Amino acid sequence: MEYKTENEIIKEIKKVFKQAKCSIKKERRIEVILNKRNIMEFALRMQKNWDFPHLSAISCVDWIDEKQFELVYHFWSYNKKVLVSAKIRIPREKEPHTDSIASLWQPAKFFERDIHEMFGVVFDGNNELEKYILTDWDGPPPMRKDFITREFALNFYSYREYNPEWLQEIIKQGDKND
């Protein structure tokens, strides 16, 4: 496989962002690792210079052991038929801040709002970060890795022990079969 278009795109990116680490993951998939300061400029160039008009999604990953959040911006080009995933890392704090790209990409408004709700990341410049799905929730952002669903359920909900004889019998039989 030659990856002609992919290599051309990487060349263009390398011209402007010399520090960026670019790699071809497979056909039509490019990964770019950026410094978090550069994301706004990168997004602007993706849209205006490099012909990537479609922001497919923004994903957030909580790397709790490394004390970092990873934000992944997926850009798609209708003409070049390539998807560029740009990754930035931000420190994992109570209220981490990063630049919003909602002024450039209107779909980003929703993606950033979702990440703010689920991970507590604040996007500076996006004024529509109010709650959307979890309107009645005032606990910690639930998609963070230190929010443990099981622990929360045990503390929040009450339940009654249910262990009738017939169930014990079945459990015993199950043990025998092992």
Added chain:
Amino acid sequence: MIEKREYELFIGPNHAGISGNYSLHLTLEGDKIIKAKTDAGYLHRGFEKLMEERLFIQNIAIVCRICVPDPDPNEENYARAIEEIAGIEVPERGKYIRTLVLELARLASHLFTFGGHAGSIGLYSLPNWTVADRDRIMELFEELTGGRVYHIFILPGGVRRDIPKGFKKRVMEVMDYLEKRLPEYDDLFFENAIFIKRSKGIGIMTPEQAITWGATGPNIRACGIPADIRKDDPYEAYPYIDFEIPTRTEGDAYARAMVRRAEFVQSINIVRQVIENMPEGPVWNKIPNPLKWKVPAGDAYVRTESSKGEFAYYLVSNGGQKPYRVHVRGASVTHGVHILENLLVGARIEDASQIMFSLDACPPEIDR
């Protein structure tokens, strides 16, 4: 002089003329909508969090529940993401069966949308027809997978089992039936004067708007942009199949319905080709013991053309037995929130539900 007064109207969340448990908060001036806000969360089940707590194989029973009318693109995305990370190949026959399942799901989902769209403008006969016809596809699914709505059929490495004896013939019969039904749908709905009068010029989206607002699927194709992931970013057996991408240029509710109708014809055509060209061989490449399987560390972004548009998964594995993160990008996260809020402004109140159905917004994908 009469003072202009605004008033607020809440539609939903109990399926009142809109698709699924979703709520619209409209600000009106007379009959005209001047501001629209959407409200989701009635169907939030925390699937993304749930998936982080379960084994890779267990999640296959969860992912299909993310979109009720069109569940198979979820299974497809999830399986393909794992395959990409773990480097698993799918046998040719497996690819063809997956394509068959995906196209049957598209047909079933489009039938639902035709009915919903007709119902939203008061033509209540068509929903009865399309739901009954959708049942024929559900029966095929039941025979193939054991499930009518949720199939849990596409696994990493291929599909769960081969097609049953005589199944090809029954699929062809259903396809012939659906093709014969289309002229009847035309009489009742697509060429109906009421439908044409009600839907033409409603909810117009220009090609520029479609791109900046992030429209995908039939909604962007109704604006004249032939973007389709099956062609642009091909997967499974689509590269071997000959089909067209129908487009229209008007960008209104009528164009979106007609694009779906044309796609319906194409899907019948794809199903026939898949059945005719299906190679012999295994349908599943064995994966390691799924109860102890550690998927190597890595990440993958996979995209599927669902009946509603671009459906994508971002899956991250840290080398453990459970996925580290699964991000679901439903097709409706752009259509059902940003685009719907924009298109409703300036529309009349009676067109609100039609605009939602013409965009084919599916709230469970937004809530997850």
